[in-house]
Amino acid sequence: MDIDFSPEDLAFRDEVRTFIAENYPAELRGKQDEGDELSKEDFLSWHRILHKKGWVAPAWPVEYGGTGWTPTQRFIFSEETARADCIRLMPFGLSMVGPVIYTFGTPEQKAKFLPRILSGEDWWCQGYSEPGAGSDLASLRTKAERNGDHYVVNGQKTWTTMAQHADWGFFLVRTNPDVKQQEGISFLLIDMKTPGIEVRPIITLGGEHEVNEVFLDNVRVPIENRVYEEDKGWTCAKFLLAHERTGIAGVAGSKRGIEKIKAIATAEMDGDKPLLSNPFFRRKVAELEMDLTALEYTELRTLAGEAAGKGPGPESSVLKIKGSEIQQRITDLALEAAGHYGAPYFRGFGEGDNEHPIGPDWAHRTAPSYFNMRKTTIYGGSNEVQRGIIAKMVLGL
Amino acid sequence: MDLSYNETQGMLRETLARFLADTYDFESRKKMLASPEGRDPGIWKAIATELGLTCAPFAEEHGGMGGGALENMIMMEEFGKVIAIEPWLQTVVIGGGALKHAGGALAEATIPAIISGDCVIAFAYAEPQGRYNLADIGTTAKADGAGYVLNGHKGVVYAAPWATHLLVTARTGGGRRDRAGVELFLIEANRPGITRRDYPTVDGFMASEVYFENVAIPGEALLTGGIELIERVVDEATMAVCAEASGIARTMVNQTVEYTKQRKQFGQPIAKFQVLQHRMSDMFVEAEQVSSMALMGTLKLDEAAEARKAAVSMAKAKVGRSLKFVGQNAIQTHGGIGITMELAIGHYFKRGTMIEGQFGSIDHHLERFETLAYPA
Secondary structure: OOOOOOHHHHHHHHHHHHHHHHHOOHHHHHHHHHOOOOOHHHHHHHHHHHHHHOOOOOOOOHHHOOOOOOHHHHHHHHHHHHHOOOOOOOHHHHHHHHHHHHHHOOHHHHHHHHHHHHHOOOOEEEEOOOOOOOOOHHHOOOEEEEEOOEEEEEEEEEOOOOHHHOOEEEEEEEOOOOOOHHHHEEEEEEEOOOOOEEEEEEEEOOOOEEEEEEEEEEEEEEHHHEEOOOOEHHHHHHHHHHHHHOOOOOHHHHHHHHHHHHHHHHHOEEOOEEHHHOHHHHHHHHHHHHHHHHHHHHHHHHHHHHHOOOOOOOOHHHHHHHHHHHHHHHHHHHHHHHHHHHOEOOOOOOOOOOOOOOOOOOHHHHHHHHHHHHHHHOOOOOHHHHHHHHHHHHOOO | OOOOOOHHHHHHHHHHHHHHHHHOOHHHHHHHHHOOOOOOHHHHHHHHHHOOOOOOOOOHHHOOOOOOHHHHHHHHHHHHHOOOOOOHHHHHHHHHHHHHHHOOHHHHHHHHHHHOOOOOEEEEOOOOOOOOOOOOOOOEEEEEOOEEEEEEEEEEEEOHHHOOEEEEEEEOOOOOOOOOOEEEEEEEOOOOOEEEEEEEEOOOOEEEEEEEEEEEEOHHHEEOOHHHHHHHHHHHHHHHHHHHHHHHHHHHHHHHHHHHHHOEEOOEEHHHOHHHHHHHHHHHHHHHHHHHHHHHHHHOOOOOHHHHHHHHHHHHHHHHHHHHHHHHHHHHHHHHHHHEOOOHHHHHHHHHHHHHHOOOOHHHHHHHHHHHHOOO
16 A cells, blocks of 8 residues: 555646646636636636646546546646646536546537537536525426427526536536436537526625526527437436545635635734634644544545446445535635634725725635635535435435 | 613614615615615715714713714614625724724824715724634834834734725734734725725625825824723623624514515415424524624623623524525525525525624634633
8 A cells, every 4th residue: 555646646746736837827826825706708718728728528438639647647637736726717607517427428419519618718617506496406396398409498597606607508407307306308509699598696695696597587498408308407416426525625725725714814813822822722723633634534435436447326425525625614714714804895906996905805705705615515415415425325214 | 670762772773774774785785786886875974974873882971872883783783684885894883992992092083084085984993814713913113213014914903905904913022822012003004005805705895905104194093902802892892893794684584584585485384384484483593693683782782891701602503503594595495596696595595694704703703702701
């Protein structure tokens, strides 16, 4: 047994590190450090750089544009990008619908959509959740009725992340109401410019416009935009969810988060000493690092299992539960470090605006991100649902 | 022993509750926050004059009803239930409290103006470097003839954009963090040399960075009492936000219970799931602890300084913990809708989160309690 990286892995790590140092856009780093809201163009700029390098979809099979990296190399890559605080690539095309299309799609669908996902030409959004369904996904009600060579779709989706920018959406729709819930669902790719689609913003507690409601009123979708068989979309849905859950532990991002907390608490004073010398604050940071290390090794064990051919099973619920809790605790400590300066509410600063933030540069985003990150234990199957999965699938209760 | 409210106190509670039910529904509050001033000043005026409530915690010789901390507790709890943004804490509890304890001509002149709703006070005490240490003050008040000259910067001064007066802590002598030389001044908010940078806060208030540049103030602006007076007033303010927290925690529990009865998943109301039932039971238990600690601390406010401080810190630390538990679980139980601006619950959570840190974090108060209760 050897937990150390091989010389090849270390060389790979250096290659990634150098590439990021030389190619990550400086203005993006500045925006991110200031906690500014990121534009569509911001998200796409890093995406395009990675695409040009051929690194935008490490998990994809090589024939469709993947890198052919080992799981360890993929782990190193995600670790390095998070360590350098690189902007997160939008997962909806790359990690969600892309794998569904190359696994279940027709040759035409593969040829049409996959290159555009890789290049960033199409921005995708996810039409899974519905009001009143939530983690009970299979109870969805949006229906699609056959009309000649089209489906006519009616219904409402919600929590549609970044739909305000989307060119395409992948939707779960009910094509057969007369069978068991999971058996009458189909997986449709819908052009977001089709008449009858309306996207309405939902503003979250931190003041962000991240999620939306999507209303579908007699939206006509060509039959050829259905992936896999009619009524068998649940197969695609489950496959996609399994993909969504890998990487949900967020270890690399949390490591970076703790580093930031330590930097902040070293700079901020508490009396005549840095905040990090305060025994109470220090203890909480230490406990967080301890729990994050436990999570990291759990993820490494999962990865090792995967490399040995064991697919990520219900154990991924462990990663979701602990990872999401740790992400929240990091924002909790950042808010605590801000003291009084957690209270000012600012929307970030526009281009050319040279007004200074209130208090320390980093402080005005601490409360909004604390509020916003309450979502981590709710989305991707709430932690209650994850505990249910462990109880049923692992413990056999 | 009698822990019930007397008839007058019961009436005060009812009067305010009825008024707030009419004026502070979720939609009206949203509109106030979105307005240019960030509030409806008519509401404060109505609380003072039409309802005549601002007189409750003041002595009869000042035109008051002879009440005190208990009356403030009653009011703050009701404000918490509707997450009101009225400046009761700053104006009545802190400004009024400081004047009451200091006495003198300034108190004679100002308390009636507080009661009539004409005087709104903001408490400018925190400084960017000071965290929760009340004596960590760089703002100076230099004696100048019969008066003083103020210089310095106060941070995150809640209600400052609305205030007619500022209650300012400043140093007349000593080095930073020395207890000696810290004094309290009440001055008009529009004195020459005062500038503000205003902004909204995450919990719906307006606040400011306040800068003093050679602000000349008269000698009468000084409230006698020094750091002991400031500590006493901040302890009273701390208990007032604990009372507010009690209203907030209760409401979060009620709203969560109501929501889970309506919301269906996997074929039944989610309130039927045992895991959520136990969680809501725990939330209820913690909300009860908040109310108990709000009462305990309030009842100890008139004890000798050390006993008072120990009780207040114990209360605030416990309130912070319980509030965090209730708030985080309220949001989690609501699911996605809980983290949007659409339902009231998130707004309660935001105010509750700010209370956790207001006048000292959990750690700060646990430490102060330990130091006082278990001297080395």
